[in-house]
Every structure is written in structure tokens, then in C-alpha cells.
Amino acid sequence: MITADMLCGRFSGVGAPPQVGIRCDGRHWASVPVTTDDTGAHFTCQLPPAAWPQSTKVEIRSVSGEDLYGSFTAPTRKPITNLHGLGAIDVLKHHPLPFSAVPYMSFDGARLVVTGEHLPPAGDPGALTVVFGPGVAYEFKYPLPSMAFGNHFWYWPNAHLSAFQLIIDLPACAPGSDPFRFRFEYSNGNPLDPTALQVGDVLGRQVFIPPRLDAGIGLPRDNTQLTRVQTWSSDQSVTVTGYNAFRAIEALLARHGVTHGPEVTILDWGCGHGRVTRHFLQNWPQARIHGTDIDGENIAWCQRNLTAGSFATAPLVPPTEYPAASLDGVFGISVMTHLTAEVQAAWLDEFARLLKPEGIALITFGGKGAAAWSTVFRGRDWWERWLETEFDDHQLDAALDGKIADKTYYRHTAQTAEYTQGFWSKHLEILEIIPDYIGNLDVAVMRKRRQS
């Protein structure tokens, strides 16, 4: 049966395979699981979006391709659009990197279970694997159904097959192996877009599992405080995603010459309740770790609870009280994503003032990945205008209402990497921009301009 672009298949009798491979017009498209229940063995697979080479001849085969279970000619399908008239194809063209979220883990004393979601690379759930170093005993269950991703990523083929469970059997791991980190890898492509599989920087594809239980000790008990910093947060996701963001920032700082040591000074700009700062405090004990935020309530919480660090409330617009040329590193995660162009410019100038000559700024911004993510709420007009202007800071964000004096300050800001390269480089030298580096946020790596 085929409805819109979704192929729903069923095996009758016994002996259904655990997976099937779907071919469209003679080319591999996707491998999907076959699930068996009381009513029989079924599978679902979304076909390539209409208007992307429109497939006509569909074959259902074994994953190796050897056995043919069935074939048919698919009817012409209507293009997929969201509720606001935006076409899936228009979003996919600009956002080929699959998004992943790994927010949960549990530990039963022997096994670590890590759960999350990863969009099927180029729409093919069969193309995703995880890779550990040698000696790690694990089982990767993917794809599993995800209603949440299926709904949110309306434009991504087979997003309803995004969930995974990774079971790491610690007692069965070889002594000396490292079961606390893995990376996602993508194998062969499909007709969607082979460039989707070129994921660029492997740093951003790595996942780190906090190896210490005390990584999660002492979080705000007021849930509004947790979710003001990162929507939909829980104690677990704050710990797991915060640790991953720390490791991602640490790796990028190291690549640009900033590593842990005495006298090293780091500032977490827009630190919230210290979701990431806490891991610097735990793992960089010799360094001087500062955090600042315009949210005085969260800063007061950090001052009371993260006593190894120094925390100060930031003004809405700089200058801050930090001395000039005092920082080896400053990072800001999802802060520029909330500021107008003018306020962004003022803070970039402040970083230029605060950085030591060899200091590094790692500042994230909401680029194409984040804009694509937001299209569940956006229409065609917004998308087209944004692609043309490459910047939008019009939409207000109410998350800090009542916490800061100016109700128009906090925004939802979307900008392209091209815009960022052009405008931010007027203030700092941009060394590199890495797309989708932390979640769906791009990161700009910058340093003070050299005097000519």
C-alpha cells in the first residue's frame, strides 16, 4: 500500500526477514526494519520526496539485494509541505546533515544504556552505525520508532525511524578499552544527495558518556530554571548534553592551542545555571573558570552551588568588568542565537577586548541546521525571506520575561554561515566555521585580529 509518500508493506506467512532494502528506479534507497506482532510482519518506508528524482519503479528486496520480494510502480506523489505551505524539498536542499540528540543514559551497575535519536543519513536508516575503539562490547539498536522526530522533522525522509538504544556491557569490555566515547558513521548513500554523507569535522560527530556519577550532582531543583536555559530539559539531559558540549568545546580549544593548565582563564559567556561550566570546573581544576549571564537568578544559583568558579551577572550590552587581554578562551553556546545584529556586534567587540593575543573565542550561532529545525513552526514566506537576507532577528523570545529589564532584548535569531563570515569577521578574525557542531548549532572559531 502507498499513501502520499509512505510505503507500508506486509509479509504474509512465515519467514519474514528482519530488514528489507527498498530500491527506487534501480538504485538503493533505504533499508528499514521489519517488525513482527500478532497481526503479522510489517514495515514502513518513506519514498524519496516527490520532485527529488521522482521514483516510479519500486522494488522490495533483501538487504543484500539478492532476493526480490515484490515490485510495483509508485503513483505520482504530491510534494510534502508543512502546515504553513513550506516544501520539504526546499528545506532538505539547504540542510543535508542529519541531526542527532543523545540526551539520556542509565546505568544498572554493569550495563550503560544510552538512548537518543539520529535522523537516518540521507533518509536511509540502514546507513547509520556507531564506532567505538577496540575492545568495547556493545549492541546498537537502530532504527526504532520515534513519533517525536517523525513529527518535528516533517521534511526529513524516514524521520519516524530515528530512535536508537545503545547498550554497553561494561564487564564484557576488554581491560583498557574506552566505552565512554563513540562516534556516528554513515555508510553508502542513496539518490537523495551523496554530499549529505560528507559530514566534515568528526569532532562534532562524537558522543561522550560522562564516566563519573558525580558529573550530575547538584542541579537546580526549580524546573523553570532548567528549562529556561535549554528547552525540554531534565536532570539527565542537562548532565549528558552538558558533558558533551564541554567535550566538544574542549576538543576545539585544544585544536587551537588552548589546553588545561594553571593560569589558563576561560569564560563561559551566557552560562545559565552552569550546564557546561560545571564540567570545566570538574575537569579543569587548575584553570580559572568564569561564568557570566544576564540572568541574575541563575548567576546567584551558580555563585551558591558551583563555588570553585567565579560568576558575575552580565550587562545586556558590554562592557563587562573583566580586564582587557585576560582570557585564553571564551565560549558562548546558544547565546548569539538570541541577540539582535547590533547586540551581537557589541559582544564581538567585547571579546576582541577580553582575549589575550593567542586567545580563542568559540561562539555558536543558529545556522541552516537550526533554521531547518525551526521550520515546523515556519512558513514558506519566512524561509524564502531568510534565505534572501541570511539573517533574521525579528522574533521575540519570552523565556527571560521577568528576569531581565528589557522585554525586547531576547530573540530567536537565525543567520547563515555566509552572513556570519561576512559580519562577524569585521570584529574578530574567523579561523573556521563548523556546521552543526553542538546539536544543530554552527560554531565560529575566532581570535583577535592581528595588528598589520
Ligand SMILES: C[S@@+](CC[C@H](N)C(=O)[O-])C[C@H]1O[C@@H](n2cnc3c(N)ncnc32)[C@H](O)[C@@H]1O
Ligand atoms: C539558550 S541559553 C544557553 C545557556 C548555556 N550557554 C548552555 O548552553 O547551557 C542562553 C543563555 O544566554 C544568556 N544570555 C543571553 N544574552 C546574554 C548576554 N548578552 N550575555 C550573557 N548571557 C546572555 C541567557 O540568559 C541564557 O542563560
